[in-house]
Amino acid sequence: MNIVRPTLVLNKTTCLQNIELMFEKAKRHKLLFRPHFKTHQSLVVGSWFKNLGVNCISVSSVSMAEFFANNGWNDITIAIPFNIHEVEELNKLTQTATINILADNITTVLSLKGKLTNETGIYIKISTGYNRTGISSISYTRIDALLEAIKLNPKLKFKGFLLHSGHSYKARSRNEVQNIQFNTIQKVSKLKRHYIKKYPDLKISTGDTPTCSISENYQGIDEIRPGNFVFYDLIQHAIGACNIDDIAVRMHCPVISKQPHRNEIIIYGGAIHFSKDWIQNIDGKPNFGRIVISKNNEKVLLRNSSYLYSLSQEHGILKVTSKEFKQINIGDIVEIIPVHSCLTAQAMGKYITTKGEEITMMRCI
């Protein structure tokens, strides 16, 4: 690899291993595996799933559904409350693919009346504690009203309840994640028991990367939709969802300046490459990435007291020890493990594998 400027490098072996492990886990628990493709947004990585027999996917926008539907994927859940301005695009999609949308309010469902041209699957979005979108799992009155509104539209086919325990991203131990999953299962089991007689085919869809990586308890759950696990990142590592070695992407950045009085190494690699997501470092400060350097032809992960501590548009500043400072020279290529691989990949729009294969993304905006 000849790295000239900031380059996101994907370790294909690690990535394939992450995919296989999650695939096997879903199989072991008899769950439908509907991976979220928003992290990689790539046909090449998509084909690695397809090779295992995966046919159903999740995406986070109508644009992303269009991209994958136009490229051979025909069973897609658009896992964000449906944006009523995109009905035309939805109707085009449902001409050739099985598409599921999401709603958590009557206005959205009623707005679709008389506007859908083909059968469209719909999940009711349930909130189990993340508190972003969705109806509380015990708000039967609101759920019933929504079910009634769905029934009024002959093109809508109620598929079940979908949730995303995104609060697991704030967990900082495997135990916390297990608790979140336990809580989720209690809530959705109750919900399922309440509605299963009337809707015997209803499915429960869940599955963020932390819980899918850590939990072995999927009682009452029918489908999982993790996405980030394909690459993992420092957030997942902080949660306990992966080991550092499971993180499949690293940004390779040239060193362009050194500040000896402050033990700071300046890299070409900034907010437009990494995004500005951060985790709290051991010293309480925002950490934008961990550092791997080459020493005697070996890759060495620096301790977490050394880290990418500041990002501006194209510059990144590494705080290192005085010993490390001497080991890193102008022109060196350092490797940074990103904090949030979904946003980093999106920012870059492309990556290369460690074997030099170029992979372009769609960057569905």
Place this chain on the structure above:
Amino acid sequence: MNIVRPTLVLNKTTCLQNIELMFEKAKRHKLLFRPHFKTHQSLVVGSWFKNLGVNCISVSSVSMAEFFANNGWNDITIAIPFNIHEVEELNKLTQTATINILADNITTVLSLKGKLTNETGIYIKISTGYNRTGISSISYTRIDALLEAIKLNPKLKFKGFLLHSGHSYKARSRNEVQNIQFNTIQKVSKLKRHYIKKYPDLKISTGDTPTCSISENYQGIDEIRPGNFVFYDLIQHAIGACNIDDIAVRMHCPVISKQPHRNEIIIYGGAIHFSKDWIQNIDGKPNFGRIVISKNNEKVLLRNSSYLYSLSQEHGILKVTSKEFKQINIGDIVEIIPVHSCLTAQAMGKYITTKGEEITMMRCI
């Protein structure tokens, strides 16, 4: 305008006004105006500068220099310490354009020995308090050593000292910015006095958006390079560098969910659209954008107790009052004033003007 999904909208009138005001200010102070093009990265917006007679620009990467050099711009400063892996690209650029690079260390300068094929301008990067890159303005020994190294390379032409008072971005009052500028001027004046006899043509280049917007003191400075002012944003507003009405870009986002128990409005518009830069809100929490809604066909800026308070990949959550909550409906298009317009524009890669003209960016990664 028919807004379907998150769309960055540029008010051309406001943008032209921002450009003209800065152009006039540079003229008034007899400064060479070398605007930074990293904020807009667009040929169309570039042409608005050209129409005023601007011919010299700044960029923040070799890739960005390539883009503008290939499109009619032939006097470009690459305002980031030079990345020694891009010498070949640099040599291509200097075949047809006047290019200035930056260095703050001998290794970079020595690495260019025998490698440059055409005359290349070089600035020594000076630090005046931002503490990102650069040599302290009183480190004459280090500066002299660098000047000696530059002299050894017949293709390098020393142009002067370049600085970026980026610490002005942390200021939260016009007074603070004035103080930073006063301090900068003291430092660079001394530096200039020290070297002007030996290098009578040396120039002092500075000029971040906060100081260029606020200060009327440019003693000893020859050139300014502001960039963000073309759009401005909430950070500049918090600093006091612009009024809210001077901010030329807004993200238009559809409302996709409402959470009545929390007075939260969920928009389609997330971290991949806005970036994750934030400013501290009046309540101490991270603010990712301010909200403008339409009421009786008028645009109303909500008070800053209501704001974009959370971003995930495609979702944004607005915290609003219960009264505002009732005024905003599913399917409405709300307008968000971005925190950091450079990163927001970069994330989007395109924008449209209020008159519907589409403007594509280069997104130089």
